[in-house]
Amino acid sequence: MSLLTVSxxxxxxxxxxxIDQCSMxxxxxxxxxxxxxxxxxxxxxxxxxxxxxxxxxGTVSLSGEDLYSGSMNDLYxxxxxxxxxxxxxxxxSSLSIFDNVALPLRETTNLPEDVIEVMVRLKLxxxxxxxxxHLLPSELSGGMLKRAAVARALARDPKLVFMDEPSxxxxxxxxxxxxxxxxxxxxxxxxxxxxxxYELESAFKIASRIVVLDRGFIIFDGSVDQIRGSDNPRIQAxxxxxxxxxxxxxxEHYRRIMGIPEG
Amino acid sequence: xxxxxxxxxxIALNLRxxxxxxxxxxxxxxxxxxxxxxxxxxxxxxxxxPIVTLLCGIVGVMLAIQGMQTLAIFGAxxxxxxxxxxxxxxxxxxxxxxxxxxxxxGSQITSRIGSMRLNGELDGLAVMGISPHRFVDAPTLVGLVxxxxxxVVIGNFSALLLSGLYASLYLGxxxxxxxxxxxxxxxxxxxxxxxxxxxxxAILIAAVGLGLGRRVEGGADDxxxxxxxxxVTCIATIIGVDALYSILEQL
Numbered sequence: 046m047s048l049l050t051v052s053x054x055x056x057x058x059x060x061x062x063x064i065d066q067c068s069m070x071x072x073x074x075x076x077x078x079x080x081x082x083x084x085x086x087x088x089x090x091x092x093x094x095x096x097x098x099x100x101x102x103g104t105v106s107l108s109g110e111d112l113y114s115g116s117m118n119d120l121y122x123x124x125x126x127x128x129x130x131x132x133x134x135x136x137x138s139s140l141s142i143f144d145n146v147a148l149p150l151r152e153t154t155n156l157p158e159d160v161i162e163v164m165v166r167l168k169l170x171x172x173x174x175x176x177x178x179h180l181l182p183s184e185l186s187g188g189m190l191k192r193a194a195v196a197r198a199l200a201r202d203p204k205l206v207f208m209d210e211p212s213x214x215x216x217x218x219x220x221x222x223x224x225x226x227x228x229x230x231x232x233x234x235x236x237x238x239x240x241x242x243y244e245l246e247s248a249f250k251i252a253s254r255i256v257v258l259d260r261g262f263i264i265f266d267g268s269v270d271q272i273r274g275s276d277n278p279r280i281q282a283x284x285x286x287x288x289x290x291x292x293x294x295x296x297e298h299y300r301r302i303m304g305i306p307e308g
Numbered sequence: 309x310x311x312x313x314x315x316x317x318x319i320a321l322n323l324r325x326x327x328x329x330x331x332x333x334x335x336x337x338x339x340x341x342x343x344x345x346x347x348x349x350x351x352x353x354x355x356x357x358p359i360v361t362l363l364c365g366i367v368g369v370m371l372a373i374q375g376m377q378t379l380a381i382f383g384a385x386x387x388x389x390x391x392x393x394x395x396x397x398x399x400x401x402x403x404x405x406x407x408x409x410x411x412x413x414g415s416q417i418t419s420r421i422g423s424m425r426l427n428g429e430l431d432g433l434a435v436m437g438i439s440p441h442r443f444v445d446a447p448t449l450v451g452l453v454x455x456x457x458x459x460v461v462i463g464n465f466s467a468l469l470l471s472g473l474y475a476s477l478y479l480g481x482x483x484x485x486x487x488x489x490x491x492x493x494x495x496x497x498x499x500x501x502x503x504x505x506x507x508x509x510a511i512l513i514a515a516v517g518l519g520l521g522r523r524v525e526g527g528a529d530d531x532x533x534x535x536x537x538x539x540v541t542c543i544a545t546i547i548g549v550d551a552l553y554s555i556l557e558q559l
Contacts, residue, residue, distance in 0.1 A: 095435050117439070118336040125437035135432030138423070149436045152443065153337065197436075 046109055047072055048205045048237050049094065054103035056093045062101065063089040064261040071205065076231050076238045078248040081258035082283060088209070090258060091241050095207050096124045107205070125153050128198030128206040132213055134190040136182040136197065143169070143178035146196045154201070168196040171233075172226060188219035195226065205237045206230070212244045220247060227251050245284060257283065319519030322441070323511075326449055326518065329442035338439050340446040348451020352413040353458060359412075360459050361466040363404055368396060368467030372474045388475050389486065392468065393493035401463035402505035403550055409456055409509070410542035414517045417448055418538035421521025422531040430522075449514040456510035457503045464502065468494075505553060509546050516542050 049071040057063035064086040071077050081087045092098040094105055096112055105112045107123055136145045146168055150161045169175040172192040182190060191211055198206050211227065212220035224247050230236050231251075242248055248255055248269075255272050257265035259279050265272060272280060281287075299305075333339050371392060376385045421444065424430050430440045468490060476486040520538045524531050 097431055097434065118338070121434075121437040121439055122337065123437075124435055127435075129432075129435040131428055131432060133428060135428035137429055137432070138427060149438070152341075152438045153436070 047106075048108055049239065050104075050106040050109075051094065052104050052106075054090070054093060054105065055101045056089055056098060056103075057101060058089075062261065064093075064258070067103070067258070067261075067263050069256050069263060069266055071237050071239055073204065073237055074231065074235055075253045076227060076240065076251050077254045077256060078252040079239065079241045079256045079258060080243060080245075080248055080283065082243065084260075085258045086261040087241050087243075087258055091207065091209055094239070095127070095129050096120050125149075125201065126203055126205075128201065128203040130191065130194035130198040130206065130208045130211065132191075132209040132211075134182060134194040136190070136193060138182050141179050141181060142174060142185070142193050142196075145182065145193065146200050149197065149200045164200065165196075168199050171199070171229070172196045188215050188223065191215070191223060192226065195223075195230075199230065199234070199236070202234070203236065205239070208238060208240045210242055210244075211240060212242060212247045220244065221250075224250050245286070259283075315519070315523065318523060319515050322445065322519045322522055323449075323515045325439075325441040326445040326514075329439055330446045330450065333439075333442045333446065338442045340442050340450065344443070344447035345450045345454075348447050349455050351416070352409060352452050353455025356409060356412055356455070356459060357462060360405055360408055360463050363408060364401055364463035364467040365470035367400055367404055368392070368469075368471035369474045371395065371400065371467075372471040372478075376475065376478060386479060388479075389472075389490050389493055392471050392475070393490050394495070394498055396467045396471070397464045397494060397502040398498040399502070399550075399554075401467055402460050402502045402509065403546070405456060405459045405463050405506060406509035406513075406546040406550070407543055409452070409459065410513050410546060411539055413452065414513045414542040415535050415539050417514070417517030418521040418524075418535045419531060421445075421518055422524030422534055425522065425524050426527065426531065445514075445518050448518060449511070452510040452514045453507060456513070457506035460503050460506035464499070501553070505550065508549060512545050512549065513542050516545065 047070040049069075051067055051069045054067040055062060055065045056067075067090060069077070079087055079090065089098070093100050099113045107126065110123060112123055113120060136142070137148065140148065143165055146165045147161050150156055150164060154161075156164070165178075166175060169178055172195050174189060174192055174196060177185065177189060177193075182193065185193060195206075195208070195211075198208070208227070211223050215223065227238055227240065228251055231238055238251075240248075240251065252269055254268060255265065256263055257272070257280055264277060265275060265280050267275075272284065275281065329338055330340055372388060375388045375391045379385045379388060379391075421430075424440075424444065430444070433440045433443055469487075472486050472490055473483060476483040479486075517538050520534045520541070524534045
């Protein structure tokens with residue numbers, strides 16, 4: 046059974062539709078990278094997948110259960126089976142790294158404190174932050190913060206972890222180390238990972254499958270080899286990093302610059 | 309007007325969700341933790357004791373001075389204890405404490421929740437399956453509901469003691485005799501009414517502080533605006549509710 050199934054998802058803000066007719070699934074042990082340029086709807090798509098935004102239409106199912114059906118408490122219960130590492134970490138700033146990783150265990154399980162301590166140490170060791178456990182999030186570098194977020198996402202040993210732009214804003218060496226960490230998580234723990242990213246190199250390195258979002262629609266869902274061989278010009282533009290040719294209308298340009306309304 | 313109603317509605321909904329987790333959180337695997345409540349009690353209650361003691365004491369002395377100056381016109385300064393015994397526990401102590409806590413804790417709550425919202429910490433909690441209402445809001449509400457009435461008791465003690473000390477020196481009577489007389493004059497109903505005001509003010513401060521914190525959007529600018537709005541709204545509402553108490557008492 047798929048861990049995550051998205052069917053005909055339509056979503057956005059207010060009445061503004063940002064993504065439409067999006068369908069995809071994630072099987073156990075897969076690393077799925079969701080790619081797309083700026084404004085493609087990646088972040089909105091992720092918000093719908095992780096329980097932060099109910100869809101306008103369509104469904105998001107976790108292990109066959111509709112994520113958004115029932116009350117808020119049903120949603121919270123389902124979310125306890127996944128892990129999410131946000132781009133900026135989203136760690137509780139008043140808690141140490143150790144307490145941040147321990148937070149989901151303390152708040153949503155009945156495990157004794159000594160067991161929690163061992164589990165937290167294991168996760169911090171995995172992301173190589175055990176020696177930084179007493180520091181506050183504000184005392185960590187960008188790369189460390191992302192690794193701490195990964196440790197917190199893994200705290201409850203979920204089957205599915207979401208990561209929002211893990212390599213963004215990091216130098217190539219640290220970004221590559223984070224990619225290795227994602228592969229280690231997949232191989233050592235058998236966890237499925239959904240990564241939202243625009244980093245091509247990273248995507249090609251870690252992905253079992255790549256999903257490309259473009260202007261709110263999924264235009265590609267396939268393997269790394271398939272995306273390389275795709276003849277879709279939008280995908281070619283994305284993987285070859287070529288800008289879309291712009292049409293230039295001098296009159297329209299003049300009107301925009303001068304602030305003259307259309308018509 | 310529509311915008312104000314929308315703010316009021318969101319504050320009420322936020323308070324409703326918070327109360328829901330207080331009452332039923334454990335049943336849904338979302339228990340409100342005692343540790344977080346204790347932290348709020350320390351923050352809003354214990355750390356406010358020095359300023360509350362000082363301010364209530366000063367206001368008590370000022371009341372004694374003003375009251376005796378007025379009563380001196382009729383040669384009735386010795387009756388100052390009657391005025392103090394009624395006005396301090398029923399009116400001044402809860403009002404001063406409400407304003408002090410609104411300034412200290414109301415702003416602190418809004419800026420904390422607002423920062424958490426801007427940093428994505430509230431979203432971070434939600435995706436872990438931890439309701440922010442029970443993890444952040446409920447301990448804040450309970451902490452204030454416990455702290456503020458206790459601060460009113462401390463404020464009463466300080467104001468009555470210091471005003472009594474001044475009045476006994478001024479009137480040339482023994483402090484012990486003055487206090488004994490004062491204790492006899494304090495009506496239990498007035499005392500409890502003052503404490504009940506503390507309870508209501510605590511709910512108001514928590515509701516406004518938390519509700520406006522949740523509405524912070526954009527960045528630091530809006531955080532500052534909402535923090536200021538929180539303090540102003542809390543103080544205005546406290547004075548309004550206090551006036552309402554007085555009006556209802558007259559009916």
